[in-house]
Amino acid sequence: MTAAVAGQQVPVAAPPTRTAAWRRLLRSPAGLVGAVLVALVVAAAVTALLGMTPYDPIAQHPQARLQPPSTQYWFGTDQFGRDVFSRSLAGVGNSLRVAVVAVFLSALVGTTAGICAGFYGGKVRGPVLAVTNVLFAFPPLLLALTLAATFTRNWLTIAIAIAIVYVPIFVRVSRGPVLSLRETDFIKAARVLGIPTWRILVRHLLPNLAAIVIVQVTLSLSWAVLTEAALSFLGLGSPPPAPSLGSMCSTPRFWLVRPGGTWRRRAPSSSSSWSGSICWATGCATLSTREMDATHDGSPW
Amino acid sequence: MRSIARHPLARRLVETVLTLFGVAVLVFTTLRAIPGDEITATLGTEAAGLSAEQQESLRAYYGMDKPLVLQFFSWLGNVLTGNLGFSRRAGATVGEMTANALPVTMELAVLATVVGLLIGVPLAMLSASRPNGIRDGFGQLVGLAALSVPNFVLGAALLTVVSRYAHYNPNAQGFAPLTQDPLLNLQQMLFPALILGFGLAAPIMRTARSALLEVQTQDFVRTARGKGVAPWRLRVRHVLHNALNPIVTMTGIQFGYLLGGAVVVEQIFSVPGLGRQVLAGIQQKEYAVVQSTVLVIATTFVVVNLLTDLLYRIIDPRVRAA
Numbered sequence A: 001m002t003a004a005v006a007g008q009q010v011p012v013a014a015p016p017t018r019t020a021a022w023r024r025l026l027r028s029p030a031g032l033v034g035a036v037l038v039a040l041v042v043a044a045a046v047t048a049l050l051g052m053t054p055y056d057p058i059a060q061h062p063q064a065r066l067q068p069p070s071t072q073y074w075f076g077t078d079q080f081g082r083d084v085f086s087r088s089l090a091g092v093g094n095s096l097r098v099a100v101v102a103v104f105l106s107a108l109v110g111t112t113a114g115i116c117a118g119f120y121g122g123k124v125r126g127p128v129l130a131v132t133n134v135l136f137a138f139p140p141l142l143l144a145l146t147l148a149a150t151f152t153r154n155w156l157t158i159a160i161a162i163a164i165v166y167v168p169i170f171v172r173v174s175r176g177p178v179l180s181l182r183e184t185d186f187i188k189a190a191r192v193l194g195i196p197t198w199r200i201l202v203r204h205l206l207p208n209l210a211a212i213v214i215v216q217v218t219l220s221l222s223w224a225v226l227t228e229a230a231l232s233f234l235g236l237g238s239p240p241p242a243p244s245l246g247s248m249c250s251t252p253r254f255w256l257v258r259p260g261g262t263w264r265r266r267a268p269s270s271s272s273s274w275s276g277s278i279c280w281a282t283g284c285a286t287l288s289t290r291e292m293d294a295t296h297d298g299s300p301w
Numbered sequence B: 001m002r003s004i005a006r007h008p009l010a011r012r013l014v015e016t017v018l019t020l021f022g023v024a025v026l027v028f029t030t031l032r033a034i035p036g037d038e039i040t041a042t043l044g045t046e047a048a049g050l051s052a053e054q055q056e057s058l059r060a061y062y063g064m065d066k067p068l069v070l071q072f073f074s075w076l077g078n079v080l081t082g083n084l085g086f087s088r089r090a091g092a093t094v095g096e097m098t099a100n101a102l103p104v105t106m107e108l109a110v111l112a113t114v115v116g117l118l119i120g121v122p123l124a125m126l127s128a129s130r131p132n133g134i135r136d137g138f139g140q141l142v143g144l145a146a147l148s149v150p151n152f153v154l155g156a157a158l159l160t161v162v163s164r165y166a167h168y169n170p171n172a173q174g175f176a177p178l179t180q181d182p183l184l185n186l187q188q189m190l191f192p193a194l195i196l197g198f199g200l201a202a203p204i205m206r207t208a209r210s211a212l213l214e215v216q217t218q219d220f221v222r223t224a225r226g227k228g229v230a231p232w233r234l235r236v237r238h239v240l241h242n243a244l245n246p247i248v249t250m251t252g253i254q255f256g257y258l259l260g261g262a263v264v265v266e267q268i269f270s271v272p273g274l275g276r277q278v279l280a281g282i283q284q285k286e287y288a289v290v291q292s293t294v295l296v297i298a299t300t301f302v303v304v305n306l307l308t309d310l311l312y313r314i315i316d317p318r319v320r321a322a
Helices: A018-027 A031-048 A083-119 A120-136 A140-150 A154-179 A184-193 A195-235 A245-256 A266-299 B002-007 B008-032 B036-051 B051-059 B070-081 B094-129 B134-148 B149-167 B180-216 B217-229 B231-242 B246-262 B262-266 B276-285 B287-315 B315-321
Strands: none
Touching: A018 A031, A031 A083, A083 A120, A083 A154, A083 A195, A083 A245, A083 B002, A120 B008, A140 A154, A140 A195, A140 B008, A140 B231, A140 B246, A140 B287, A154 A195, A154 B002, A184 A195, A184 B246, A195 A245, A195 B149, A266 B231, B008 B070, B008 B287, B070 B287, B094 B180, B094 B231, B094 B246, B094 B262, B094 B276, B094 B287, B134 B180, B149 B262, B180 B231, B180 B246, B180 B262, B217 B231, B231 B246, B246 B262, B246 B276, B246 B287, B262 B276, B276 B287
16 A cells, blocks of 8 residues: 555665675574565465365365364364365465566566656657556555456456556656666667667666666565455455455454444454464565565665 | 746646546446446346347437447546436435545545554654664564554454454444534544554655654754754754655655545445445446546545645745746
């Protein structure tokens, strides 16, 4: 929901080496915590996507409904007797898959459009900026909501809906630097040398945008996780039997509080662990990307 | 005349109108892409039992036999003359529904912004008073938590905990508009505003902190400190005042997001705002409602952004001169 950090400047450091970057990341406490959390989330996602969860996340066991957490069911079971721990793992997998695909698509389309709009100006700039302005005229979640309502829903279309929302941010982020890079001597020199334009764009411009685009990618990843969760919380994410963090967080609400404010007897123990696990998963995902981010670009955040 | 046309404000206004036209086109085409139309939405599965002539006459009745471009402009003409469509479920015009929902959303957005500023700005001042110290760490930790915990988790958790242990859930009864029962209304707005405000505090805190840090290092602050200005006065009058611009911009942007982005919190706490109106429209497949409401929200959003820009000019005379 905070899509406003788009224009922030990234300080240019000395050419970094990969091992030095890792060492610096792991040395700072925030970076270490972030790296561990990212590793946990990715591990959970991989476990789920490989189908190695302790129980089938969709299989129902009516005789074991609404169990409290135990050694058998770590996070308890839900109203259909499905193992909540397995569902959390699968939910993390689903979230991560949607987020990665969405951000990849929007970075690809947005950066390409931004580079072209910045480099060519004139005829390309007009339409690209017009589309960007129109997409920016919606509150992001509302746009995602409307788009998600349009498509037949599965994880890929959700990812596409989220990708469309984030395209304009990548356009803005990449276009600005291109405007100034276009006037630099090394680009002029490349042009004079007769290097084809596509090659100038890919080999000379793009590497100079990498830092900014990567920072934006890490930020967008955490927003995408949250957007996906918000959509499925509202019932517009992946359709029901599929485990999704947002809808898992939504369903227990109807089990907990009856109209008039009294509490249902059976649900609380397992439901509190639900909320806990969801919070853990989404929280970890965002927290970790932000932590990584903070150590990456050297900014206070 | 020419000088007026060249004025940045005039250009901005023209751009805004064009953007809104684009928004209308996007909303219209998006919702046309959904399978099903006004007829199936009204009659449901019975629509299949209609004869060809009945289908034809219904299509003519809804104006769906005309070309798409014509349909678009007739819809736009209706919207511009204040006819937003009709909701069969609610038995009211979308105009009336919006007239009820918009003030609710606005009230929630204003309250949430107040909460966000009350948490974010003091937290940022605390953080910036000693960068990289313990206070700063605390401030940033709260900010990080506010960014990371999704508002539906926080909202659902707060609702369940408070209604369980304090047996207090003002949102369980019907919604009371501000004009009818202000006391109950404010109670019902309390939790949603707190949740949204807490989420809002994070970007405000981030922006304010970096703005404060930047202003603090400037010469005039050192001069003021040298002159013996009291630390408290220095922080508020000299540093905070000069750091207001980015804070206002960020607050304006976030306020705009609240207009449509509050849908999750509105849903949890049963607050009948605009976001919920869109969601209900989507769930009940009443696309006339969705179409017009989304347009209303986007228009309000664009207008709020425009006003933020203007406010920016008022606060900082340097921007006005440029």
